[in-house]
Amino acid sequence: MATQHRDLRTGQPIWLGRPAETVRYDALTQDITIDVAIVGAGVSGALVAESLTDAGMSVAVFDRRKPVTGSTPASTALLQFEIDIPLHVLARKIGLADAERAWRRSKLSVDILRERTRRLGISCEMKNRDSLYLAGDMLDADGLQREMNARRHAGFEIELLNRKELKERFRIDRAAALMCFDNIEANPRKLAHGYLRAAVSFGAAVYAPVDIISVESYPRHVIATTTDGQTIRCKHLVYATGYEIPDVVPQKGHQIISTWALATPPQKQNLWPERCLIWEASEPYLYMRTTRDGRIIVGGEDEEFENEAKRDAKLPAKTKVILRKLKKMFPDVVAEADFAWTGCFGASDTGLPSIGEIPGMNRCYAVLGYGGNGITFSMVAAQVIRGLIAGTGDADADLFAFKTG
Known part of the structure; x- marks a missing residue:
């Protein structure tokens, strides 16, 4: 299997009891070729999809569930820049310069999330x-x-x-x-659907339910295969599967x-x-x-x-x-x-996410380990992944890259 299977939540999250404009999605009935395949249609996948379509790439988002029905509705959506690990404690773990850099990037991410959401006209009870x-x-x-x-x-x-x-x-x-x-509070379900709709308006497609069971990376492309036998050929693939961690991703x-x-x-x-x-x-x-x-x-x-x-x-x-x-x-x-x-x-261990190319998997990327700053770090992921795929780079990509040692 390409990712772990988990029962991500139980009970009655408040956001599922509120009406929300959802996003159109389709069944995947044939092989497709795109620039970027995103696995996961939660808030992380939504932000990454919007960012990449805004950069002019052809994007498709896939999820084994309906969009925005995994972990995202369980979020309490306290969208803070303060990282779980206090700054002076994090400095002892990773060094003062990198700790300050992580905190500043988190603050910038909250500001960009606020600004981008307003510019896109997404109504999500943001305050x-x-x-x-x-x-x-x-x-x-x-x-x-x-x-x-x-x-x-x-x-x-x-x-x-x-x-x-x-x-x-x-x-x-x-x-x-x-x-x-x-900082910000918001309705995470409306936020995620809003970014998915924005991505769709820029040309993205959303497919569900689609379960991707194998991914093969090559020097110039990636091939993903679904349980129903369809083939997804793409230049890049991004795992935005939240806490259903891809088997190939380092979890140390x-x-x-x-x-x-x-x-x-x-x-x-x-x-x-x-x-x-x-x-x-x-x-x-x-x-x-x-x-x-x-x-x-x-x-x-x-x-x-x-x-x-x-x-x-x-x-x-x-x-x-x-x-x-x-x-x-x-x-x-x-x-x-x-x-x-x-x-x-x-x-x-550091309160920071891992974001970047998967070691040993050319052209395949993942975002992992969000802690209490899930949606804040989702925006960081959207920017870092865009920089890596577009070739423009990101000043903090090294800070969040997967460690293999």
Whole structure:
């Protein structure tokens, strides 16, 4: 098989309960020849497809499911530039210069996602939000001070709030918090469909359900074969399969994690001031945001993935734990779950994705290991892959390239 098969999510994600304009897709009934084949019709595949069609390439997107029905609807869509690994910690792992470069690229990616989405006219409930990073068991107030110093050294605007300021401004009782600016919240399902529709308007095709079972790379082209025997001949092939990792991709330093999330009933009167995105310097960390209709989306309690059955069986208990933590942080909220779901996501030792040509697979590329910055890193992937395929290059391609040692 070309990629792993996983049951990516279970439960009732809030986004599937909302109407969304979808994208047209067709059955693949004959052999085709294109410039680029993209395997995966989630948000990563959508952003890559739009970027490559914008560059003038002929593109087709393939998925074994219907488009945007894998991991994307399970996203809570806190679109932040802050990487899971704090900057001063990442600097110890990969060096200060590369750590700063990764953080700056993540910030640039959020800005470009905002700008590109607006230019394309994609309606996806996108809204600018500042974010609060609360002191926790990984970083206390002193740790947040070190992190603030590291971010300021890298050129980021940031504010450190003490306990009194945090309580007066946000009604949160923690030792300290870092405040960052101009992140985004969005409806991930609408976002992905919007980018797929944009790609289609530029000439791309979307085929589903199509299961690609073999990929053979050659010096000047790639041949992919489906379970039904069709042949896809292309100049380049991109795996954007999320957490169903291609068998040929190096997985060193990457893990699959289970996470749980829920959405409360609408309660605009109970929401915290400024409705910023909130997450913790803890392991596991709690993360939360609001929605346009005044719900609270909150998730966390991450664990190393074992199997789908064990992950799914924990949904009721994990929901109770998350609601209890929400109520502890904000005693006045209605801590009930109108929607609850669980799913898998990829993580890496550095918090960074791997993006680039697959070692030993000429003209084949993959994106892997998104952590808590999934959609942010999807935009990085769209830019890096475009630069590699178009031959224009990317200044940070080496930072995200697959490591074989």
